[in-house]
Amino acid sequence: xxxxxxxxxxxxxxxxxxxxxxxxxxxxxxxxxxxxxxxxxxxxxxxxxxxxxxxxxxxxxxxxxxxxxxxxxxxxxxxxxxxxxxxxxxxxxxxxxxxxxxxxxxxxxxxxxxxxxxxxxxxxxxxxxxxx
Amino acid sequence: xxxxxxxxxxxxxxxxxxxxxxxxxxxxxxxxxxxxxxxxxxxxxxxxxxxxxxxxxxxxxxxxxxxxxxxxxxxxxxxxxxxxxxxxxxxxxxxxxxxxxxxxxxxxxxxxxxxxxxxxxxxxxxxxxxxx
Amino acid sequence: xxxxxxxxxxxxxxxxxxxxxxxxxxxxxxxxxxxxxxxxxxxxxxxxxxxxxxxxxxxxxxxxxxxxxxxxxxxxxxxxxxxxxxxxxxxxxxxxxxxxxxxxxxxxxxxxxxxxxxxxxxxxxxxxxxxx
Numbered sequence: 001x002x003x004x005x006x007x008x009x010x011x012x013x014x015x016x017x018x019x020x021x022x023x024x025x026x027x028x029x030x031x032x033x034x035x036x037x038x039x040x041x042x043x044x045x046x047x048x049x050x051x052x053x054x055x056x057x058x059x060x061x062x063x064x065x066x067x068x069x070x071x072x073x074x075x076x077x078x079x080x081x082x083x084x085x086x087x088x089x090x091x092x093x094x095x096x097x098x099x100x101x102x103x104x105x106x107x108x109x110x111x112x113x114x115x116x117x118x119x120x121x122x123x124x125x126x127x128x129x130x131x132x
Numbered sequence: 133x134x135x136x137x138x139x140x141x142x143x144x145x146x147x148x149x150x151x152x153x154x155x156x157x158x159x160x161x162x163x164x165x166x167x168x169x170x171x172x173x174x175x176x177x178x179x180x181x182x183x184x185x186x187x188x189x190x191x192x193x194x195x196x197x198x199x200x201x202x203x204x205x206x207x208x209x210x211x212x213x214x215x216x217x218x219x220x221x222x223x224x225x226x227x228x229x230x231x232x233x234x235x236x237x238x239x240x241x242x243x244x245x246x247x248x249x250x251x252x253x254x255x256x257x258x259x260x261x262x263x264x
Numbered sequence: 265x266x267x268x269x270x271x272x273x274x275x276x277x278x279x280x281x282x283x284x285x286x287x288x289x290x291x292x293x294x295x296x297x298x299x300x301x302x303x304x305x306x307x308x309x310x311x312x313x314x315x316x317x318x319x320x321x322x323x324x325x326x327x328x329x330x331x332x333x334x335x336x337x338x339x340x341x342x343x344x345x346x347x348x349x350x351x352x353x354x355x356x357x358x359x360x361x362x363x364x365x366x367x368x369x370x371x372x373x374x375x376x377x378x379x380x381x382x383x384x385x386x387x388x389x390x391x392x393x394x395x396x
Binding site: 129 | 165166179180181182185187188190191192194195196199221222223226227228229231236237238239240241261263
């Protein structure tokens with residue numbers, strides 16, 4: 001297992017970590033299998049989405065903010081209930097097939113760390129399971 | 133594969149099953165790998181979220197109820213369309229890295245079974261894939 | 265890894281691919297393990313939900329359309345921001361346990377390819393990881 005360290009700069013921010021995950025795959029020399037990317041935080045998430053037009057991630061953040069407003073009538077007293085809810089909606093792990101020691105992604109797909117309660121120092125775990 | 137049996141008590145209820153899953157890991161003696169937790173029901177789901185302040189899970193249930201109201205104008209005649217939709221939004225499986233025969237979770241993370249159409253007798257499947 | 269080819273016919277359409285995935289499992293002769301189903305597109309997704317009453321998938325499509333309208337005020341200029349957002353909400357991969365060379369699904373569960381920006385020619389990747 002490898003731990004990636006991420007410093008987020010804003011309350012809400014999507015950071016492309018595709019190349020960081022691919023770098024780990026090269027080191028491990030596992031040609032074929034499954035790559036698990038896991039977010040150990042309850043106010044952040046992981047998602048796969050468009051890596052070309054940066055406005056797509058901005059649209060995702062804005063729409064999630066309408067569905068789950070920061071200032072709703074929440075019980076949790078830390079003021080970040082919206083971040084917890086968004087975390088469950090997008091999910092805390094990704095599974096990506098590995099071939100030739102690289103993530104098998106579509107042309108327009110990038111792997112994003114999704115900060116919903118930053119800025120913070122965050123971690124992402126990456127694990128490889130080999131197959132024949 | 134192990135089947136966990138869960139009896140839910142309310143229409144909507146999040147139940148922490150982290151210790152049940154960890155117990156299975158101990159029995160299996162697989163030190164390192166991947167743990168898959170799978171919900172075989174279409175009106176329930178699984179999620180990972182805060183395990184300390186119980187109001188977080190209440191906030192998730194309430195907000196989902198606003199986004200996907202129980203009494204919307206649905207086609208499905210069983211009166212539980214909202215539960216089906218929430219099931220797809222949170223997802224039916226989790227993937228958690230295993231090290232030293234334990235789930236690798238963040239400090240504040242717990243594994244939750246999410247009932248959206250209870251009370252019912254439910255099952256959760258747990259599967260381990262070993263790695264070197 | 266196997267690539268399934270899917271031709272969608274409408275802008276939004278859920279297509280049951282359960283039997284296609286099970287057919288691949290039979291060919292591979294891996295009795296036990298994990299099946300990963302992966303969508304390499306950023307305006308489509310995968311989900312598991314009811315396979316009996318077809319109105320359930322219609323209810324999911326309609327409700328997602330209310331939460332994430334096609335014509336919102338989006339930045340991305342291609343007019344399909346709603347599809348990108350729905351893709352992240354449902355997710356791009358599924359993990360299903362395999363036993364006796366078949367997907368272990370609940371009685372009412374089917375595996376769906378979710379088109380949000382069709383009609384298009386699409387692909388789905390299926391990968392098997394064996395276990396003992």
